[in-house]
Amino acid sequence: MDLGQGIRKALARVTGAAIIDEVAVKELVKELQRVLIANDVEIKLVKQICNNVEAKTLAEKKIESLAIREHIAKIVYDELVALLGEKFEPKFEKGQRILMCGLYGAGKTTTIAKLAKFYQKQGLRVGVICGDVHRPAAFEQLKQLSEQVKCDFYGNKGQRAELIVIEGIDKLRQCDVIVYDSAGRSGFDAELSHELKVINEKFKPTDAFLVVSADIGQVAGKQAQEFSKYVSISGVIVTKMDGSGKGGGALSSVHASKSKVAFIGTGEKPDALEVFDSKKFVASLVGFADLESLLHKVKEASDGQAMQKVMETGKLDYESFMAQMRSMKKMGPMKQILQMLGMYDIPDDMLSKSEEKLKTFEIAVASMTKAERQNPDLMTSKARQERVAKGAGIKADEVRELVRQFNMINKFMSGAKKNKGLMKRLSGKLPAGFDLSKLGGMGKG
Ligand SMILES: Nc1nc2c(ncn2[C@@H]2O[C@H](COP(=O)(O)OP(=O)(O)OP(=O)(O)O)[C@@H](O)[C@H]2O)c(=O)[nH]1
Ligand SMILES: [Mg+2]
DSSP states (O other): OOHHHHHHHHHHHHHHSSSOOHHHHHHHHHHHHHHHHHTTOOHHHHHHHHHHHHHHHHHTTTSOHHHHHHHHHHHHHHHHHHHHOOOOOOOOOSSEEEEEEOSTTSSHHHHHHHHHHHHHTTTOOEEEEEOOOSSTTHHHHHHHHHHHHTOEEEOOTTSOHHHHHHHHHHHTTTOSEEEEEOOOOSSOOHHHHHHHHHHHHHHOOSEEEEEEEGGGTTHHHHHHHHHHTTSOOOEEEEEOTTTOSOHHHHHHHHHHTTOOEEEEEOSSSTTOEEEOOHHHHHHHHHTOOOHHHHHHHHHHHOOHHHHHHHHHHOOOOHHHHHHHHHHHHHTOOHHHHHHHTTOOOOOHHHHHHHHHHHHHHHHHHHTSOHHHHHOGGGGGOHHHHHHHHHHHTSOHHHHHHHHHHHHHHHHHHHHHHHOHHHHHHHTTSSOTTOOGGGTOGGGOO
16 A cells, blocks of 8 residues: 555544544554554654644544544644655756766666656756766667657767766757766765766766665665765655655655655656655645646646637537547546546556546547537437447447547536536636636536
8 A cells, every 4th residue: 555545544534433532533643653654754753743643633622523624634734744845946047967866776867858858848958968887778778768858868888987977068068957867886885986076076066866766765865865975965856656655754764864855756757757845745645636736737738729619619529529538648647637636546447447438439539520520419320320330440339438428528518617616716727718617527626
Protein backbone atom coordinates (compact mmCIF):
# COMPACT_ATOMS: atom_id res chain seq x y z
CA MET A 1 0.00 0.00 0.00
CA ASP A 2 1.44 3.39 -0.89
CA LEU A 3 1.57 6.35 1.43
CA GLY A 4 -1.52 8.06 0.05
CA GLN A 5 -3.64 4.93 0.05
CA GLY A 6 -2.68 4.24 3.65
CA ILE A 7 -3.39 7.73 4.86
CA ARG A 8 -6.70 7.95 3.05
CA LYS A 9 -7.74 4.62 4.48
CA ALA A 10 -6.84 5.69 8.00
CA LEU A 11 -8.78 8.91 7.56
CA ALA A 12 -11.77 7.21 5.98
CA ARG A 13 -12.00 4.92 8.94
CA VAL A 14 -12.14 7.66 11.53
CA THR A 15 -14.34 9.98 9.51
CA GLY A 16 -16.65 7.08 8.75
CA ALA A 17 -17.02 6.18 12.41
CA ALA A 18 -20.44 6.75 13.95
CA ILE A 19 -18.99 8.78 16.77
CA ILE A 20 -15.58 10.30 16.91
CA ASP A 21 -14.36 9.65 20.41
CA GLU A 22 -11.00 9.07 21.97
CA VAL A 23 -10.99 5.45 20.80
CA ALA A 24 -11.56 6.44 17.17
CA VAL A 25 -8.82 9.05 17.34
CA LYS A 26 -6.37 6.60 18.87
CA GLU A 27 -7.22 4.17 16.12
CA LEU A 28 -6.48 6.81 13.48
CA VAL A 29 -3.17 7.68 15.08
CA LYS A 30 -2.16 4.04 15.29
CA GLU A 31 -2.97 3.49 11.65
CA LEU A 32 -1.16 6.66 10.64
CA GLN A 33 1.88 5.54 12.59
CA ARG A 34 1.87 2.20 10.84
CA VAL A 35 1.62 3.78 7.38
CA LEU A 36 4.38 6.30 7.99
CA ILE A 37 6.75 3.72 9.42
CA ALA A 38 6.07 1.40 6.50
CA ASN A 39 7.04 4.34 4.29
CA ASP A 40 10.39 4.54 6.04
CA VAL A 41 9.72 7.86 7.75
CA GLU A 42 12.08 8.28 10.68
CA ILE A 43 10.57 7.02 13.94
CA LYS A 44 11.24 10.24 15.79
CA LEU A 45 9.29 12.22 13.21
CA VAL A 46 6.47 9.70 13.16
CA LYS A 47 6.07 9.95 16.92
CA GLN A 48 6.03 13.71 16.78
CA ILE A 49 3.35 13.81 14.08
CA CYS A 50 1.20 11.25 15.80
CA ASN A 51 1.38 13.05 19.13
CA ASN A 52 0.40 16.30 17.48
CA VAL A 53 -2.50 14.77 15.59
CA GLU A 54 -3.79 13.10 18.72
CA ALA A 55 -3.50 16.17 20.90
CA LYS A 56 -5.02 18.55 18.37
CA THR A 57 -7.83 16.22 17.41
CA LEU A 58 -8.87 15.45 20.96
CA ALA A 59 -8.83 19.12 21.82
CA GLU A 60 -11.53 19.70 19.22
CA LYS A 61 -13.87 16.97 20.42
CA LYS A 62 -16.74 19.30 21.10
CA ILE A 63 -17.23 20.55 17.55
CA GLU A 64 -20.22 19.09 15.74
CA SER A 65 -19.42 15.90 13.91
CA LEU A 66 -19.43 17.07 10.30
CA ALA A 67 -17.00 19.85 11.05
CA ILE A 68 -14.75 17.61 13.05
CA ARG A 69 -14.35 15.19 10.17
CA GLU A 70 -13.02 17.94 7.95
CA HIS A 71 -11.04 19.26 10.84
CA ILE A 72 -9.25 15.97 11.40
CA ALA A 73 -8.30 15.76 7.73
CA LYS A 74 -6.94 19.30 8.00
CA ILE A 75 -4.90 18.48 11.12
CA VAL A 76 -3.32 15.48 9.40
CA TYR A 77 -2.75 17.63 6.31
CA ASP A 78 -0.98 20.37 8.29
CA GLU A 79 1.25 17.89 10.10
CA LEU A 80 2.32 16.22 6.86
CA VAL A 81 3.01 19.54 5.16
CA ALA A 82 5.28 20.44 8.07
CA LEU A 83 7.00 17.06 7.71
CA LEU A 84 7.80 17.58 4.06
CA GLY A 85 8.98 21.16 3.91
CA GLU A 86 8.23 23.99 1.58
CA LYS A 87 7.39 24.47 -2.03
CA PHE A 88 10.36 24.72 -4.35
CA GLU A 89 10.61 27.78 -6.57
CA PRO A 90 12.42 26.94 -9.80
CA LYS A 91 14.30 29.71 -11.62
CA PHE A 92 13.35 30.57 -15.15
CA GLU A 93 16.14 32.95 -16.03
CA LYS A 94 18.70 32.58 -18.79
CA GLY A 95 22.32 31.68 -18.13
CA GLN A 96 21.60 28.73 -15.88
CA ARG A 97 24.10 25.91 -15.57
CA ILE A 98 22.75 22.90 -13.81
CA LEU A 99 24.92 20.11 -12.50
CA MET A 100 23.21 16.78 -11.95
CA CYS A 101 24.77 14.44 -9.45
CA GLY A 102 23.82 11.24 -7.73
CA LEU A 103 24.68 7.60 -7.35
CA TYR A 104 24.21 4.77 -9.89
CA GLY A 105 20.81 4.40 -11.42
CA ALA A 106 19.22 7.15 -9.35
CA GLY A 107 17.60 8.55 -12.48
CA LYS A 108 19.97 11.42 -13.39
CA THR A 109 19.93 10.96 -17.15
CA THR A 110 16.20 10.34 -17.37
CA THR A 111 15.55 13.39 -15.20
CA ILE A 112 17.67 15.58 -17.47
CA ALA A 113 15.25 14.94 -20.33
CA LYS A 114 12.39 15.83 -18.00
CA LEU A 115 14.10 19.04 -16.92
CA ALA A 116 14.85 19.95 -20.52
CA LYS A 117 11.17 19.67 -21.29
CA PHE A 118 10.27 21.59 -18.17
CA TYR A 119 12.47 24.60 -19.01
CA GLN A 120 11.57 24.49 -22.69
CA LYS A 121 7.95 24.94 -21.74
CA GLN A 122 9.01 28.26 -20.23
CA GLY A 123 10.48 29.31 -23.54
CA LEU A 124 14.08 28.61 -22.60
CA ARG A 125 16.51 26.90 -24.93
CA VAL A 126 18.08 23.92 -23.24
CA GLY A 127 21.30 22.06 -24.00
CA VAL A 128 22.64 18.97 -22.28
CA ILE A 129 26.20 17.74 -21.87
CA CYS A 130 27.02 14.08 -21.47
CA GLY A 131 29.77 13.99 -18.87
CA ASP A 132 29.30 10.31 -18.09
CA VAL A 133 32.43 8.89 -19.66
CA HIS A 134 32.44 5.72 -17.58
CA ARG A 135 29.36 3.93 -18.83
CA PRO A 136 29.59 3.26 -22.59
CA ALA A 137 25.84 3.44 -23.20
CA ALA A 138 25.45 6.76 -21.40
CA PHE A 139 26.28 8.83 -24.48
CA GLU A 140 23.61 7.15 -26.63
CA GLN A 141 21.06 7.27 -23.84
CA LEU A 142 21.33 11.02 -23.37
CA LYS A 143 21.62 11.67 -27.09
CA GLN A 144 18.43 9.75 -27.79
CA LEU A 145 16.60 11.46 -24.97
CA SER A 146 17.70 14.87 -26.21
CA GLU A 147 16.38 14.02 -29.68
CA GLN A 148 13.12 12.90 -28.13
CA VAL A 149 12.57 16.15 -26.24
CA LYS A 150 14.25 18.21 -28.98
CA CYS A 151 16.97 19.91 -26.99
CA ASP A 152 20.60 20.54 -27.89
CA PHE A 153 23.15 17.88 -27.02
CA TYR A 154 26.89 17.76 -26.64
CA GLY A 155 29.03 14.73 -25.98
CA ASN A 156 32.48 13.52 -26.99
CA LYS A 157 33.13 9.82 -26.70
CA GLY A 158 36.55 8.90 -25.40
CA GLN A 159 37.35 12.37 -24.10
CA ARG A 160 37.95 13.19 -20.45
CA ALA A 161 35.09 14.73 -18.50
CA GLU A 162 36.94 17.92 -17.57
CA LEU A 163 37.53 18.67 -21.26
CA ILE A 164 34.01 17.75 -22.30
CA VAL A 165 32.65 20.36 -19.89
CA ILE A 166 34.68 23.12 -21.47
CA GLU A 167 33.82 22.01 -25.02
CA GLY A 168 30.16 21.62 -24.10
CA ILE A 169 29.85 25.10 -22.62
CA ASP A 170 31.34 26.50 -25.80
CA LYS A 171 29.26 24.41 -28.22
CA LEU A 172 26.05 25.10 -26.31
CA ARG A 173 26.64 28.81 -25.78
CA GLN A 174 23.35 29.61 -27.56
CA CYS A 175 21.43 27.78 -24.86
CA ASP A 176 19.72 29.50 -21.95
CA VAL A 177 20.05 26.49 -19.70
CA ILE A 178 22.87 23.96 -19.83
CA VAL A 179 22.48 20.73 -17.90
CA TYR A 180 25.48 18.54 -17.18
CA ASP A 181 24.99 14.80 -16.74
CA SER A 182 27.64 13.32 -14.50
CA ALA A 183 28.58 9.67 -14.14
CA GLY A 184 27.00 7.67 -11.37
CA ARG A 185 29.00 5.93 -8.65
CA SER A 186 28.18 3.00 -6.44
CA GLY A 187 28.98 4.95 -3.33
CA PHE A 188 30.59 8.05 -2.05
CA ASP A 189 34.34 7.72 -2.51
CA ALA A 190 37.45 9.75 -3.15
CA GLU A 191 37.05 9.44 -6.91
CA LEU A 192 33.55 10.87 -6.85
CA SER A 193 34.48 13.75 -4.59
CA HIS A 194 37.44 14.54 -6.82
CA GLU A 195 35.28 14.53 -9.94
CA LEU A 196 32.68 16.75 -8.31
CA LYS A 197 35.42 19.18 -7.34
CA VAL A 198 36.85 19.34 -10.86
CA ILE A 199 33.48 19.68 -12.58
CA ASN A 200 32.48 22.34 -10.12
CA GLU A 201 35.55 24.37 -11.01
CA LYS A 202 35.16 24.03 -14.77
CA PHE A 203 31.40 24.06 -15.15
CA LYS A 204 30.68 26.69 -12.50
CA PRO A 205 27.12 25.52 -11.95
CA THR A 206 24.47 28.03 -10.95
CA ASP A 207 22.55 25.12 -9.48
CA ALA A 208 23.26 21.55 -8.54
CA PHE A 209 20.56 18.97 -8.18
CA LEU A 210 21.13 15.76 -6.33
CA VAL A 211 19.09 12.92 -7.79
CA VAL A 212 17.98 10.12 -5.48
CA SER A 213 15.57 7.29 -5.96
CA ALA A 214 12.56 7.18 -3.65
CA ASP A 215 13.21 3.56 -2.81
CA ILE A 216 16.27 4.39 -0.72
CA GLY A 217 13.87 5.88 1.83
CA GLN A 218 15.43 7.89 4.64
CA VAL A 219 18.95 7.27 3.31
CA ALA A 220 18.08 10.12 0.92
CA GLY A 221 18.67 12.64 3.70
CA LYS A 222 22.07 11.17 4.50
CA GLN A 223 23.06 11.33 0.84
CA ALA A 224 22.01 14.95 0.68
CA GLN A 225 24.27 15.70 3.64
CA GLU A 226 27.15 13.81 2.08
CA PHE A 227 26.95 15.53 -1.30
CA SER A 228 26.49 18.92 0.36
CA LYS A 229 30.02 18.68 1.66
CA TYR A 230 31.35 18.95 -1.89
CA VAL A 231 28.77 20.82 -3.92
CA SER A 232 26.22 23.38 -2.98
CA ILE A 233 23.00 21.45 -3.51
CA SER A 234 20.10 23.67 -4.59
CA GLY A 235 17.65 20.88 -4.30
CA VAL A 236 17.10 17.16 -4.29
CA ILE A 237 15.14 15.43 -7.02
CA VAL A 238 13.41 12.32 -5.75
CA THR A 239 12.69 9.96 -8.64
CA LYS A 240 10.56 6.82 -8.89
CA MET A 241 7.88 8.18 -6.60
CA ASP A 242 5.49 6.17 -8.75
CA GLY A 243 6.86 2.80 -7.83
CA SER A 244 8.14 3.07 -4.31
CA GLY A 245 6.58 2.52 -0.95
CA LYS A 246 9.28 4.59 0.68
CA GLY A 247 8.67 7.97 -0.89
CA GLY A 248 7.51 9.43 2.40
CA GLY A 249 10.79 8.48 4.02
CA ALA A 250 12.85 9.92 1.19
CA LEU A 251 11.01 13.24 1.12
CA SER A 252 10.85 13.74 4.87
CA SER A 253 14.49 12.86 5.42
CA VAL A 254 15.61 15.35 2.77
CA HIS A 255 13.68 18.05 4.58
CA ALA A 256 15.06 16.92 7.94
CA SER A 257 18.60 17.12 6.56
CA LYS A 258 18.04 20.82 5.81
CA SER A 259 17.94 20.27 2.06
CA LYS A 260 14.96 21.01 -0.12
CA VAL A 261 13.07 18.63 -2.31
CA ALA A 262 13.06 20.39 -5.67
CA PHE A 263 11.23 18.03 -8.01
CA ILE A 264 9.72 14.59 -7.88
CA GLY A 265 9.84 12.06 -10.69
CA THR A 266 6.67 10.08 -11.15
CA GLY A 267 7.39 7.89 -14.15
CA GLU A 268 9.85 7.05 -16.90
CA LYS A 269 8.47 9.41 -19.56
CA PRO A 270 9.87 12.93 -20.07
CA ASP A 271 6.75 14.60 -18.74
CA ALA A 272 6.66 12.68 -15.48
CA LEU A 273 8.20 15.46 -13.43
CA GLU A 274 6.58 17.75 -10.90
CA VAL A 275 7.91 20.75 -9.05
CA PHE A 276 7.71 19.71 -5.45
CA ASP A 277 4.94 21.53 -3.66
CA SER A 278 4.31 19.95 -0.30
CA LYS A 279 0.83 21.40 -0.01
CA LYS A 280 -0.27 20.01 -3.31
CA PHE A 281 1.47 16.74 -2.66
CA VAL A 282 -0.08 16.27 0.76
CA ALA A 283 -3.49 17.31 -0.55
CA SER A 284 -3.25 14.36 -2.89
CA LEU A 285 -2.18 12.04 -0.08
CA VAL A 286 -5.09 13.10 2.07
CA GLY A 287 -7.45 12.89 -0.90
CA PHE A 288 -8.41 16.50 -1.54
CA ALA A 289 -9.43 17.37 -5.09
CA ASP A 290 -7.05 19.52 -7.10
CA LEU A 291 -9.30 21.57 -9.33
CA GLU A 292 -6.59 24.06 -10.09
CA SER A 293 -4.27 21.53 -11.75
CA LEU A 294 -7.16 19.96 -13.59
CA LEU A 295 -8.15 23.25 -15.12
CA HIS A 296 -4.56 23.95 -16.00
CA LYS A 297 -4.41 20.64 -17.83
CA VAL A 298 -7.66 21.35 -19.61
CA LYS A 299 -6.17 24.63 -20.77
CA GLU A 300 -2.99 22.97 -21.97
CA ALA A 301 -4.69 20.14 -23.78
CA SER A 302 -7.85 21.65 -25.17
CA ASP A 303 -8.28 21.36 -28.87
CA GLY A 304 -9.05 25.01 -29.54
CA GLN A 305 -10.88 24.91 -32.85
CA ALA A 306 -13.27 22.10 -32.13
CA MET A 307 -13.99 23.46 -28.69
CA GLN A 308 -14.61 26.87 -30.13
CA LYS A 309 -17.28 25.38 -32.32
CA VAL A 310 -19.01 23.77 -29.39
CA MET A 311 -18.87 27.06 -27.54
CA GLU A 312 -20.25 29.06 -30.41
CA THR A 313 -23.05 26.73 -31.33
CA GLY A 314 -23.61 25.29 -27.87
CA LYS A 315 -24.04 21.99 -29.63
CA LEU A 316 -22.02 18.86 -29.32
CA ASP A 317 -21.50 16.59 -32.30
CA TYR A 318 -19.27 13.59 -32.88
CA GLU A 319 -16.46 15.81 -34.18
CA SER A 320 -16.29 17.92 -31.06
CA PHE A 321 -16.87 14.81 -28.99
CA MET A 322 -13.82 13.25 -30.55
CA ALA A 323 -11.84 16.44 -30.01
CA GLN A 324 -12.83 16.26 -26.37
CA MET A 325 -11.62 12.69 -26.20
CA ARG A 326 -8.35 13.67 -27.80
CA SER A 327 -7.96 16.47 -25.28
CA MET A 328 -8.63 14.02 -22.50
CA LYS A 329 -5.88 11.81 -23.82
CA LYS A 330 -3.48 14.71 -24.07
CA MET A 331 -4.20 15.53 -20.46
CA GLY A 332 -2.46 12.33 -19.53
CA PRO A 333 -3.50 9.06 -18.00
CA MET A 334 -7.09 8.91 -16.88
CA LYS A 335 -5.89 7.92 -13.45
CA GLN A 336 -4.24 11.30 -13.03
CA ILE A 337 -7.31 13.18 -14.16
CA LEU A 338 -9.56 11.31 -11.77
CA GLN A 339 -7.12 11.93 -8.95
CA MET A 340 -7.35 15.62 -9.55
CA LEU A 341 -11.05 15.26 -8.97
CA GLY A 342 -10.28 13.66 -5.63
CA MET A 343 -10.94 10.10 -6.83
CA TYR A 344 -7.88 8.25 -5.76
CA ASP A 345 -8.43 4.63 -5.08
CA ILE A 346 -10.03 3.43 -8.30
CA PRO A 347 -9.07 -0.14 -9.20
CA ASP A 348 -6.59 -0.39 -12.07
CA ASP A 349 -8.65 -2.84 -14.11
CA MET A 350 -11.58 -0.47 -14.06
CA LEU A 351 -9.30 2.24 -15.37
CA SER A 352 -7.83 0.17 -18.14
CA LYS A 353 -11.34 -0.84 -19.20
CA SER A 354 -12.37 2.78 -19.57
CA GLU A 355 -9.23 3.57 -21.50
CA GLU A 356 -9.89 0.69 -23.83
CA LYS A 357 -13.41 1.90 -24.32
CA LEU A 358 -12.16 5.32 -25.31
CA LYS A 359 -10.00 3.74 -27.97
CA THR A 360 -12.94 1.78 -29.38
CA PHE A 361 -15.02 4.97 -29.46
CA GLU A 362 -12.34 6.74 -31.36
CA ILE A 363 -12.21 4.00 -33.98
CA ALA A 364 -15.97 4.09 -34.33
CA VAL A 365 -16.10 7.86 -34.81
CA ALA A 366 -13.36 7.61 -37.41
CA SER A 367 -15.57 5.22 -39.40
CA MET A 368 -18.52 7.59 -39.50
CA THR A 369 -19.22 9.75 -42.52
CA LYS A 370 -18.81 13.47 -42.20
CA ALA A 371 -22.57 13.91 -42.25
CA GLU A 372 -22.97 11.45 -39.39
CA ARG A 373 -20.32 13.17 -37.34
CA GLN A 374 -21.99 16.50 -37.75
CA ASN A 375 -25.57 15.30 -37.28
CA PRO A 376 -25.53 12.99 -34.30
CA ASP A 377 -29.21 12.21 -34.75
CA LEU A 378 -28.37 10.15 -37.82
CA MET A 379 -26.48 7.75 -35.62
CA THR A 380 -29.61 6.58 -33.85
CA SER A 381 -30.32 4.51 -36.95
CA LYS A 382 -29.63 0.86 -36.38
CA ALA A 383 -28.52 0.31 -39.98
CA ARG A 384 -25.95 3.09 -39.67
CA GLN A 385 -24.68 1.73 -36.37
CA GLU A 386 -24.16 -1.64 -37.97
CA ARG A 387 -22.40 -0.17 -40.98
CA VAL A 388 -20.05 1.84 -38.77
CA ALA A 389 -19.30 -1.21 -36.67
CA LYS A 390 -18.45 -3.21 -39.75
CA GLY A 391 -16.21 -0.48 -41.13
CA ALA A 392 -14.44 -0.08 -37.81
CA GLY A 393 -14.06 -3.78 -37.23
CA ILE A 394 -15.84 -3.65 -33.88
CA LYS A 395 -19.12 -4.99 -32.53
CA ALA A 396 -22.39 -3.22 -33.24
CA ASP A 397 -22.96 -3.27 -29.50
CA GLU A 398 -19.88 -1.15 -29.05
CA VAL A 399 -21.19 1.46 -31.45
CA ARG A 400 -24.54 1.43 -29.65
CA GLU A 401 -22.69 1.99 -26.40
CA LEU A 402 -20.92 4.99 -27.92
CA VAL A 403 -24.18 6.46 -29.13
CA ARG A 404 -25.73 5.93 -25.71
CA GLN A 405 -22.83 7.61 -23.93
CA PHE A 406 -22.74 10.43 -26.43
CA ASN A 407 -26.40 11.13 -25.83
CA MET A 408 -25.84 11.00 -22.09
CA ILE A 409 -23.03 13.54 -22.23
CA ASN A 410 -25.08 15.74 -24.50
CA LYS A 411 -27.86 15.66 -21.96
CA PHE A 412 -25.46 16.31 -19.12
CA MET A 413 -24.19 19.34 -20.97
CA SER A 414 -27.58 20.90 -21.32
CA GLY A 415 -28.08 20.11 -17.63
CA ALA A 416 -24.78 21.71 -16.69
CA LYS A 417 -25.74 24.85 -18.51
CA LYS A 418 -28.62 25.25 -16.11
CA ASN A 419 -26.52 24.44 -13.04
CA LYS A 420 -25.75 27.98 -11.93
CA GLY A 421 -23.98 26.89 -8.74
CA LEU A 422 -21.41 24.79 -10.59
CA MET A 423 -20.87 27.53 -13.15
CA LYS A 424 -20.30 30.09 -10.45
CA ARG A 425 -17.86 27.89 -8.59
CA LEU A 426 -15.79 27.36 -11.69
CA SER A 427 -15.99 30.81 -13.20
CA GLY A 428 -12.79 32.80 -13.10
CA LYS A 429 -10.77 29.62 -12.95
CA LEU A 430 -11.17 28.79 -16.59
CA PRO A 431 -8.87 29.86 -19.39
CA ALA A 432 -9.99 32.86 -21.39
CA GLY A 433 -12.59 32.06 -24.00
CA PHE A 434 -13.50 28.83 -22.26
CA ASP A 435 -17.18 29.14 -21.58
CA LEU A 436 -18.30 26.28 -19.45
CA SER A 437 -21.95 27.16 -19.73
CA LYS A 438 -21.73 25.97 -23.30
CA LEU A 439 -19.49 23.06 -22.64
CA GLY A 440 -20.28 21.11 -19.52
CA GLY A 441 -18.61 17.71 -19.59
CA MET A 442 -15.09 18.69 -18.58
CA GLY A 443 -15.64 20.77 -15.53
CA LYS A 444 -17.56 18.25 -13.51
CA GLY A 445 -16.09 18.72 -10.08
N1 LIG B 1 9.26 4.46 -12.68
C1 LIG B 1 10.22 5.38 -12.78
N2 LIG B 1 11.39 5.04 -13.30
C2 LIG B 1 12.35 5.98 -13.39
C3 LIG B 1 12.14 7.31 -12.92
N3 LIG B 1 13.28 8.00 -13.12
C4 LIG B 1 14.15 7.14 -13.69
N4 LIG B 1 13.61 5.92 -13.86
C5 LIG B 1 14.23 4.70 -14.42
O1 LIG B 1 15.38 4.39 -13.65
C6 LIG B 1 16.36 3.79 -14.47
C7 LIG B 1 17.70 4.49 -14.28
O2 LIG B 1 17.58 5.80 -14.79
P1 LIG B 1 18.82 6.63 -15.35
O3 LIG B 1 18.30 7.96 -15.71
O4 LIG B 1 19.56 5.88 -16.39
O5 LIG B 1 19.70 6.75 -14.04
P2 LIG B 1 21.14 7.40 -13.89
O6 LIG B 1 21.19 8.00 -12.55
O7 LIG B 1 21.44 8.26 -15.03
O8 LIG B 1 22.05 6.08 -13.95
P3 LIG B 1 23.66 6.02 -14.13
O9 LIG B 1 24.01 7.04 -15.16
O10 LIG B 1 23.92 4.62 -14.54
O11 LIG B 1 24.23 6.32 -12.79
C8 LIG B 1 15.85 3.84 -15.88
O12 LIG B 1 15.32 2.59 -16.23
C9 LIG B 1 14.74 4.90 -15.82
O13 LIG B 1 13.75 4.67 -16.77
C10 LIG B 1 10.87 7.63 -12.33
O14 LIG B 1 10.59 8.74 -11.87
N5 LIG B 1 9.95 6.61 -12.29
MG1 LIG C 1 23.07 8.32 -16.33
